[in-house]
Amino acid sequence: MLRKEQNDLLTQTGPGTPMGRMFRSYWIPALLAEELPENDCPPVRVKLLSERLIAFRDTQGRYGLVDEFCAHRGVSLWFARNEDCGLRCSYHGWKYDVTGQCVEVPSEPEASGFANKIKLRSYPLVERGGVLWTYMGPPETQPPLPEWEFITVPPKQTFSSKRLQESNWLQAMEGGIDSSHVSFLHRGDLNSDPLFKGAKGNQYNLSDARPVFEVVESPGGLYIGARRNAENGQYYWRITQWVIPSFTMIAPRGNHSVHGHFWIPIDDENCWTWSFDYHPTRELTPTEVGAMRDGKGIHVRYVPGTFRPLANKDNDYMIDRAAQKAGRTFSGVEGIAMQDASLQESMGPIVDRMKENLVSTDNGIIMARHRLLRAVKAFIDKGTMPPGIDVAHQKVRSAAIVLPPDVPFTEGARDALLARPAVAPASV
Amino acid sequence: MNSAAEARFRVQAPNSKPRAITVVALDADGERVVRDISSGGWQNARFFTSLSPDGTLIGIAGTNITLTDEVEASDLVVLVAGPGGRADLAPRIGEACSAKRVMTTGFVVGAAGVSDTELSKTLAQLRPWSLMVVIANNDEYIADMMAALRA
Numbered sequence: 001m002l003r004k005e006q007n008d009l010l011t012q013t014g015p016g017t018p019m020g021r022m023f024r025s026y027w028i029p030a031l032l033a034e035e036l037p038e039n040d041c042p043p044v045r046v047k048l049l050s051e052r053l054i055a056f057r058d059t060q061g062r063y064g065l066v067d068e069f070c071a072h073r074g075v076s077l078w079f080a081r082n083e084d085c086g087l088r089c090s091y092h093g094w095k096y097d098v099t100g101q102c103v104e105v106p107s108e109p110e111a112s113g114f115a116n117k118i119k120l121r122s123y124p125l126v127e128r129g130g131v132l133w134t135y136m137g138p139p140e141t142q143p144p145l146p147e148w149e150f151i152t153v154p155p156k157q158t159f160s161s162k163r164l165q166e167s168n169w170l171q172a173m174e175g176g177i178d179s180s181h182v183s184f185l186h187r188g189d190l191n192s193d194p195l196f197k198g199a200k201g202n203q204y205n206l207s208d209a210r211p212v213f214e215v216v217e218s219p220g221g222l223y224i225g226a227r228r229n230a231e232n233g234q235y236y237w238r239i240t241q242w243v244i245p246s247f248t249m250i251a252p253r254g255n256h257s258v259h260g261h262f263w264i265p266i267d268d269e270n271c272w273t274w275s276f277d278y279h280p281t282r283e284l285t286p287t288e289v290g291a292m293r294d295g296k297g298i299h300v301r302y303v304p305g306t307f308r309p310l311a312n313k314d315n316d317y318m319i320d321r322a323a324q325k326a327g328r329t330f331s332g333v334e335g336i337a338m339q340d341a342s343l344q345e346s347m348g349p350i351v352d353r354m355k356e357n358l359v360s361t362d363n364g365i366i367m368a369r370h371r372l373l374r375a376v377k378a379f380i381d382k383g384t385m386p387p388g389i390d391v392a393h394q395k396v397r398s399a400a401i402v403l404p405p406d407v408p409f410t411e412g413a414r415d416a417l418l419a420r421p422a423v424a425p426a427s428v
Numbered sequence: 429m430n431s432a433a434e435a436r437f438r439v440q441a442p443n444s445k446p447r448a449i450t451v452v453a454l455d456a457d458g459e460r461v462v463r464d465i466s467s468g469g470w471q472n473a474r475f476f477t478s479l480s481p482d483g484t485l486i487g488i489a490g491t492n493i494t495l496t497d498e499v500e501a502s503d504l505v506v507l508v509a510g511p512g513g514r515a516d517l518a519p520r521i522g523e524a525c526s527a528k529r530v531m532t533t534g535f536v537v538g539a540a541g542v543s544d545t546e547l548s549k550t551l552a553q554l555r556p557w558s559l560m561v562v563i564a565n566n567d568e569y570i571a572d573m574m575a576a577l578r579a
Contacts, residue, residue, distance in 0.1 A: 001578055214561040269432060348435035357444045358576050360504055360533045360560045366576040367562070370569055406552035408563075411544040 002353035002369065010372055011168045011350050013265040014050035018380045019372075023049055023245060024137035025379070026389055027146045028264050029274050030065060030125060031055055031132040032162060040082045049136060050267040054078060055125060056098070059085045063125035064098030065134050071102065071118045096120055129153075131160055131274075147391040148247070149419035150260070150278040158278035159292050161299045164308045165263070165341055168350040169246060169271035173263040175344045176248040177368055179226045179240060180361045183209040185339050188329045190253075193336065195277070195288065195297030199254030201400050201428040204228045204236040211238075215363045216410055220244060220393030221371060223417065224364040225409045226251075230402045236428065237409050239399045239417065242368060244375055244388040249398040250298075252427040257284060258398065259298050269349035272307075275299055275337065280397075281424045300337045309338055317342040395419040399426040447503040449473040449579045451570075452485065454517045454553075457510020461537045463488060465571045473579040474498070479517045499524045504577070507558065508535045508570065511542040513549025522557025534558030540565040 002010070013020040028048070035044050036057040043056040045068065052068040054077045062085075068076055070089040077096070080087040086103055088095040094115075095104035100122030108114040123134045124142070129151025135142050150158050165172050175181070183205070190202045205228065214225040220243040230236040238251035241260075249260035262274040275298045277284065284292075295301035300309040311318040317333045319342075324332030333342045358366060371387075378384035387393055399416040403409060410417070416426030449472060453459035459477045466475035466488045476485040476498075483495045499505060505525050509515035518534070525532045534554035539547055547563070554561060564570070 001576055212555075212559055212561070214563070216563040217565045348438075349432045350435075352435075352438070355438070355443060357578070360531050360577070362576075363533070363560055363562050363573060366573050367564070367569060369576070370572045405555065406548050408544055408547050408551055411548070 001356055001358065004354060006369075006373060007350075007353045009376065010369065011170050012268055013169065014268065018376050019245075020049055021137075022376050022379050022386055023265065024135075025141065025143070025386060026137075026245070027126075027133045027135050027143065029131045029160075029162070029262055029272070030134040030264075032160065033127050033130050033132055036063065036132070043078055043080060043082055043087060045076075045078050047266045048134070049265050051136070053123070054080075054087070055132070056082050056087055058082070058098050062098045063127065063132060064096075064100070064122060065125040066096060066098075066100040066122040067120035069120075070094055070096075071120060072105075094118070098122070098125075129158055129160070130155060143389045144391055147394045149280065149395065149397065150258075150276040153278055153280060154283075156283040157280070158276065159257075159284055159289055160274065160276045161292065162272050162274045162307055163300050163302070163337065163341070164266075164306075165271050165273045165345065166269070166313060166349070167271065167341075167345045167347065168268055169263045169265040171347055171351045172271055172273060172341075172344050173246045173248070174365045174368065175340050176250075176261050176263070177222070177224055177240060177242050177364045178362070179211075179213060179224055179238075179364060182226075183211070185330050185343070186336050188327065189336050189339075193296055194291045195256055195259075196253055199256060199428065201236065201238070201251075201253050204230060204428070205238075213361055213364065214409065215367050216408075217367070217371070218243075218396075218417075220387045220390070220396065221247075222364065222367055223410060233405055234402050235405055236402050237400070237413065239401070239409055239413055241396045241398050241417070242364075243393055243396065244371060244386055247388065247394075249396065251398045251400040252425050253400065254427060256427075257288060258425050258427075260398070261298070273337075273341065279425075280419070281422055295335055295337070298337050300335060300341075309341065311335070311338045311342070313342075313345055397425055400428045401426045402428060444578070446472040447578065448501055449504045449506065449574060449577065450476070450498055450502040451506045451508065451574075452476045452517070452521060453478065454507055454509040454521075455512075455514035457512075457538045458508035458515075458535075461535075461567045461570060462508055464567065465574070468571055468574075470574065470579045473574060474502075479520060483520075495521065495524050499528050499530050502530055504531045504533065506533045506535060506570070506574075507554060508537060509550050509554065510538045511536060511546035511550050513546070513553060515550055515553040518553045518557050525557070531560075532558050533560040533562065535570060536561070536563045537567055537570070539563045 100120035102118035211226040257277040375386040403412040453462040
């Protein structure tokens, strides 16, 4: 349970809100680089943290992310012409560069300097690992560029996708660290999904549907360990990383790629679910990338031309009651991503946490809220930099590992929980 | 059916009854934390500082009760201990909870900066009897958890 004022504090991320200000202290994923595939390509609408923006790539390959609307009459620059190092409004020809600076107002004498007085709000937009990242906070506190391992490995070792999720970011993120749902909601997928099946660890999962959880604070957020019995009195641990505010990395399986998510608010009732798969030491195979593009693993298939999942609330997520009854899927919804999203969206745009009844195994969620509330309070009251900005907090990995019974997993998996170039992930 | 407009039509009737939470300190570190949080005005929680050899839980408010009776009435037993392996009471309380199928959560407090060896000793005592283990860097977390569980 969260009090209403706490729920409002964590779920509202518009300009000027405490959580919105904290989100604006991070580099966040804004677009896939493939959305702006070439110089002078069509601009793309982007809504982030309740601000409507337009992204474009100019004649020289520079990326811009600026206020969507022309300063003249408020026309959307999505209709603009992307030409000669700027976006030219289709209405009266006002033109803006990638910094949002107006560089031309055709109706005014050039010598008047009027264009210099017009500037749209803009944010930096930088390509890292096939993702375009933006920083929407004050320029004077802009942090170093992100160093998440999935964007620092060679391009053929990583794959990212995004999908529209029609719910507030917090309930989506909480779903990502709610480890106890896996044994139920996703139980049909461990042995069938091409990006999961075949790992020895799956057998530990399937033979023990009631793992014991251990939640430990990490420098950047939390380690959430799920423990199951292994051979010879040892424990099989699956350790998830959560880094403040909304990064998670799920424990790997066998030699499959490692995957995780970001949840980035679009507005208070929608968010982008970013999903990545990468392998620290090998290229992803064409079969793996094909499966990801086909919506397997944590990815989805789309309504053509959009990032809205093909299975969505308007078609009841294509629920298959026969598959549910036969046990092929637990909820009747196909695919891990949409199994999660369907239930998280069903809670309503912003779930009323006054009505929930958490239990002890929800401690990962409870502690994540605790850490978020502490971080936002310290950030607003004292200007304390929140966890997750320090690139050391970003150089982390999840792990699957077998350890003796009395060993703290933070000790037994100490090295495994750090991103180390060219070192294979700890996986079972 | 999950639009903002539809969300207004959720049934507003209460959907749960209060749960009883028992909080037991297993060592001196645990007792310090349990005493601190016990003054929080909780409606559904009872706090104990130790367990006597005859099986009586020693209550902070001077209300002692047998372990068996307390566990019988509890929905969740929270075991609180510091690092260093002084949580010797864990098996007796854990066995009582196991016999009654009562959920247990083990808390390691004061763990920030301690050695892995010291932490390991307490984990070895708590893990066999805890269905959830939490290692928090600050003691305020237990109170937040109890509020989240409607204690």
